[in-house]
Amino acid sequence: MIVTRMGDGSFIKMSEEEVKADIEAGVEDAVKRGKIEPLTAAEIDYLVDICCRPQKFVSVQQGNELILTYDSGTLKITRLGIPIGMPQIMQIYERAFAADTLELAYVHYSFKPIKMIVPEEQYAVAETSLVTTAPLFYGAMPNLPLYTQPDGPCPNAAELLPAGKIAEARAAQEEAVEYAVKDMVFVGSGVYEAGADGIDFDTTAAAGDAEFQATLLACEQLRAKYPDMAIEIGMAGEFVLGFHGQLEYDGVRLAGLYPHQQVKLAEKAGASIFGAVVNTNSSRTFPWNLGRAVTFCKACVEAAKIPVHANVGMGVGAVPLVMTPPIDCVSRASTAMAEVGKLDGL
Amino acid sequence: MTETNDLLKKVIESVIGGDEAAAEALARQALEQKMDPLQVINEGYVVGIKQVGDLFECGELFLPELIQAAEAVKKATELLNSAITGGAESSKGKVLIATVEGDIHDIGKAIVVSLLVANGFNVLDLGRDVPTLDIIAKAEEFKADVIGTSALLTTTMVKQKELEETLVKEGLKSKYKTIVGGAPVTVRWAEKIGADAYAENAGEGVNKIIKLISGS
Amino acid sequence: MALTHMHASGMGGIRTAGDLVARMQMSKKMRLNEAKAYVAGKLKISVADLSDEVIMNEVRQDLDIATVYGGMGEQSRGIEAKFRIAKLLDLEINSVSRFLRKTEWR
Incomplete structure (x- = not known):
C-alpha cells in the first residue's frame, strides 16, 4: 500500500491503482472546468511514480531545476517569532536558503497599509540591495476588501449582494478599484525608486474580478512608468470569481478565467512573470490535487509567452492546507511541477 | 399537461435568466390557471435555482447573476406561497x-x-x-x-x-x-x-x- | 518550505547560477531554458554546469560575482557583485544604476 495524504495533511493508505485513479480524476476535473487538454498517459504514469516512490523526499533529475521565487520572504521568518531585521532575513534567504530571488514584505502584507510607511520600506529596500546579490522583489497583496467598509471608504459588496443590491455592489467594487490602483502604483514606484528589482502582486483576485482588474491596471501603469521593472502577478486561485461579473480588461471578461487565460492578460498588462495558482482541496487526496494542479499549470505554461511560476505553498499547488506542510508532499509537488508541468519557476 | 409543462419550462428559463418580472408574471399566470402552487414551486422555481447553482459551480454564471436569479425566485414564490391553502410556512427553516x-x-x-x-x-x-x-x-x-x-x-x-x-x-x-x-x-x-x-x-x-x- | 523546494527543484541561488537565471526571467521575460542558455553562454559554461555547486563556486570566484562564503578575502559581495553581474549579463540592474547615479561626481 502507498502511504500518502489528504489535502488537510492527514495520512491515508491507497493502492497504486487508487492513486492512479485519483490522479486521473484530478486531471479530469481540471480538463472539465478549464476546458483544457488533459495530461498524456505517460505524464500521468510519471505522476503515479512520483506519488508511489517509497522515499520520504523526492526531487527532480539533475538538469531539470527551475527558479524559485519566495513570496513574502521576510514574513516567513517574523511569523516564527524570530526578531531580526529585514535585510538580515534576506541575507539568510540568499546565503543559507539558496534562494534564487529575494522578497521583502511588510507584516501588514497589503498595499493599503504600506502606503503610509513607504519611506520606512524604502530604507529596508535600499539597505538590503546593498548587502545582497540575488534579485530583490518587494511583495504585497492588492487586497481589495481593505477599501470597503468597515475597513475602507467604499460600501461592502459582500453585504450588498446578498441584499439583492447588485448595481450598488458593482459600483462599490468599481470605486474600490480606483483606490487600489493608486496605492499599488504609489507603493510600487516607491520601492522601485529605492532600488528593488521589481514588485510582486501576491494573491491577486482573492476578492474576485475587480481585484484582478485593479492589479492589471496597476501593472500597466507601472510598466509604462518603469520599462525595466520586474513585475510578477501571482494569483490567489485557479478561477477568477465573478464578484462583479461584468468587468473586462482588454475586451476580455475577467470573471471565470482560468490560469491559461489569466496569463494572457498578465502579458498584455506588461507583467514579467505570472504566478499560476491552483487551490488545494482539503477534502481530496494529494494524488487528486496533484493531478489537477499540474494539469492547470501545464496548460498555463503552454499558453504563456512570459515565465510562469506556480505557487506551491501551503494550501496551493497540491500542497496540503496545514501550517506545517509535510516534506513528502511538498517535495513531490515541487518535482511534478518542474518535470511534468514544465514550469519556469515556483 | 403540455400547457403546464410549457409554463414550468418558462419558469425555469426566467430563473436562469434572472428575469424577476417574468418570474413574477409566470407565478401570477399559474395562479390564474389554477395550477397547484406547490407543483409550480418544486418543478419550476426550485429546478431553475438548482440549475443556476450548477452553472455557478461550473463557473458559467457569476455571483450577481446568482443573486438576480435568487431575487426572481424569492418574489415569485412569495406570491405562490400566499396562495397555498392554510398559508403554509414559506420558510424551510x-x-x-x-x-x-x-x-x-x-x-x-x-x-x-x-x-x-x-x-x-x-x-x-x-x-x-x-x-x-x-x-x-x-x-x-x-x-x-x-x-x-x-x-x-x-x-x-x-x-x-x-x-x-x-x-x-x-x-x-x-x-x-x-x-x-x-x-x-x-x-x-x-x-x-x-x-x-x-x-x-x-x-x-x-x-x-x-x-x-x-x-x- | 523554502528549504524543501530548494532541495527538490531549486537551482541553488548564489550557490550556483540561480540568481543569474532568475535575473534574465525578471528583466527580459525569458523562459527557463532560454534564460539558462543565455547565462551559460555569458559564463562560457554548459547549461548543466549552471546547477552544479562545485563548478559554479569556482566560476563565481573566478568572475568575482559573490558566493555564499564571502570570507575575509578580496571577493566582491552584495552590490559590488551586482555591478559585475550587470556587466557580465549585459543587464541594467536597478540598484546598481541608482548607486552609480548617486556616486557620480557633481
Whole structure:
C-alpha cells in the first residue's frame, strides 16, 4: 500500500491503482472546468511514480531545476517569532536558503497599509540591495476588501449582494478599484525608486474580478512608468470569481478565467512573470490535487509567452492546507511541477 | 399537461435568466390557471435555482447573476406561497450564519447566504468577525434551527471548536444543528470538534442544511 | 518550505547560477531554458554546469560575482557583485544604476 495524504495533511493508505485513479480524476476535473487538454498517459504514469516512490523526499533529475521565487520572504521568518531585521532575513534567504530571488514584505502584507510607511520600506529596500546579490522583489497583496467598509471608504459588496443590491455592489467594487490602483502604483514606484528589482502582486483576485482588474491596471501603469521593472502577478486561485461579473480588461471578461487565460492578460498588462495558482482541496487526496494542479499549470505554461511560476505553498499547488506542510508532499509537488508541468519557476 | 409543462419550462428559463418580472408574471399566470402552487414551486422555481447553482459551480454564471436569479425566485414564490391553502410556512427553516471572530473573509459566506435565501430559508447573516458568544446569543434570539460558521484561516478555525464547546457547556448543543465550512475546514475537522455537518461549497451547504433540518 | 523546494527543484541561488537565471526571467521575460542558455553562454559554461555547486563556486570566484562564503578575502559581495553581474549579463540592474547615479561626481 502507498502511504500518502489528504489535502488537510492527514495520512491515508491507497493502492497504486487508487492513486492512479485519483490522479486521473484530478486531471479530469481540471480538463472539465478549464476546458483544457488533459495530461498524456505517460505524464500521468510519471505522476503515479512520483506519488508511489517509497522515499520520504523526492526531487527532480539533475538538469531539470527551475527558479524559485519566495513570496513574502521576510514574513516567513517574523511569523516564527524570530526578531531580526529585514535585510538580515534576506541575507539568510540568499546565503543559507539558496534562494534564487529575494522578497521583502511588510507584516501588514497589503498595499493599503504600506502606503503610509513607504519611506520606512524604502530604507529596508535600499539597505538590503546593498548587502545582497540575488534579485530583490518587494511583495504585497492588492487586497481589495481593505477599501470597503468597515475597513475602507467604499460600501461592502459582500453585504450588498446578498441584499439583492447588485448595481450598488458593482459600483462599490468599481470605486474600490480606483483606490487600489493608486496605492499599488504609489507603493510600487516607491520601492522601485529605492532600488528593488521589481514588485510582486501576491494573491491577486482573492476578492474576485475587480481585484484582478485593479492589479492589471496597476501593472500597466507601472510598466509604462518603469520599462525595466520586474513585475510578477501571482494569483490567489485557479478561477477568477465573478464578484462583479461584468468587468473586462482588454475586451476580455475577467470573471471565470482560468490560469491559461489569466496569463494572457498578465502579458498584455506588461507583467514579467505570472504566478499560476491552483487551490488545494482539503477534502481530496494529494494524488487528486496533484493531478489537477499540474494539469492547470501545464496548460498555463503552454499558453504563456512570459515565465510562469506556480505557487506551491501551503494550501496551493497540491500542497496540503496545514501550517506545517509535510516534506513528502511538498517535495513531490515541487518535482511534478518542474518535470511534468514544465514550469519556469515556483 | 403540455400547457403546464410549457409554463414550468418558462419558469425555469426566467430563473436562469434572472428575469424577476417574468418570474413574477409566470407565478401570477399559474395562479390564474389554477395550477397547484406547490407543483409550480418544486418543478419550476426550485429546478431553475438548482440549475443556476450548477452553472455557478461550473463557473458559467457569476455571483450577481446568482443573486438576480435568487431575487426572481424569492418574489415569485412569495406570491405562490400566499396562495397555498392554510398559508403554509414559506420558510424551510431558520439558519444563522457568520464568519468567526478574527476572520474578515465574507465573500464565500455571501454566496452561501444567497443560495440559502434562494432555496427558501430564513437566513440571519451576522457578518464577519463575530465573537462566539454573540453567535450563540443571536441564535437564541432568532430561534435558529441551524448555526453555520465560516473560517478561512487555519488560525481562526479554532473558533468553530470554541463554538461547539460553548454550546455544550451552556447546555444548548441539542437545540441547534451546526455546520462548518471554509478553505482549511474538512470533514475530519467537523467530526473532531463535534459539528453536525461540513460543507465543501455553497451548493453542498444548502443540501446538508436541508438534511440537517429534515433529520435525514 | 523554502528549504524543501530548494532541495527538490531549486537551482541553488548564489550557490550556483540561480540568481543569474532568475535575473534574465525578471528583466527580459525569458523562459527557463532560454534564460539558462543565455547565462551559460555569458559564463562560457554548459547549461548543466549552471546547477552544479562545485563548478559554479569556482566560476563565481573566478568572475568575482559573490558566493555564499564571502570570507575575509578580496571577493566582491552584495552590490559590488551586482555591478559585475550587470556587466557580465549585459543587464541594467536597478540598484546598481541608482548607486552609480548617486556616486557620480557633481
